[in-house]
């Protein structure tokens with residue numbers, strides 16, 4: 001049980017391509033736990049259910065304490081672990097883009113969970129929002145948390161475009177952006193375009209960036225260099241709000 005959380009928001013990276021804690025195995029995919037205002041939401045579930053559960057066990061996350069699961073998009077590296085998790089705790093709401101295949105939505109329901117479909121921008125719980133389905137060929141929604149007057153944006157792969165996602169959050173909530181984290185999907189992109197994205201982050205006033213998962217090594221290193229102290233090193237086992245306290249410093 002993680003009962004000692006004092007921070008308003010703590011995000012624990014459970015599953016990622018990058019390793020942070022030496023004892024927590026990395027793997028291709030993404031999942032993090034969001035502890036916020038007495039709610040515990042699992043954001044995505046990685047590719048492999050066994051690795052997800054093993055990492056959650058090592059991180060001493062009580063599966064029964066999770067009240068909802070947010071699935072960003074239907075790629076295997078984000079939804080792969082969900083049925084394993086539901087076999088341990090199905091008393092959850094699973095937020096999915098409306099465009100998810102009906103076969104997969106049925107599987108989630110058959111596992112005993114309640115499915116809540118998301119299409120437009122909406123508040124899921126107090127100060128927890130979905131951007132709504134964005135993109136064209138692969139629809140995806142991102143999670144936006146409103147903390148003390150500034151926003152934290154969490155993305156799965158950011159297929160609709162990381163800048164587009166952050167703009168959407170800003171438009172809807174009209175707040176400054178504290179942190180953007182998750183997969184930015186910039187693999188193989190040339191340096192000039194990555195630089196444009198970093199500059200867009202600057203002009204949108206993004207204070208901290210935590211690119212991980214499918215961002216790509218080289219773009220991630222550019223973010224590290226360009227953002228300086230605004231770069232957040234993410235990987236398996238890291239706790240944002242505890243080890244890296246961008247949230248607490250935000251007054």
Ligand SMILES: [Zn+2]
Nearest residue numbers: 077156157214
């Ligand atoms: Zn991905």
Ligand SMILES: [Zn+2]
Nearest residue numbers: 073075157159
């Ligand atoms: Zn993806």
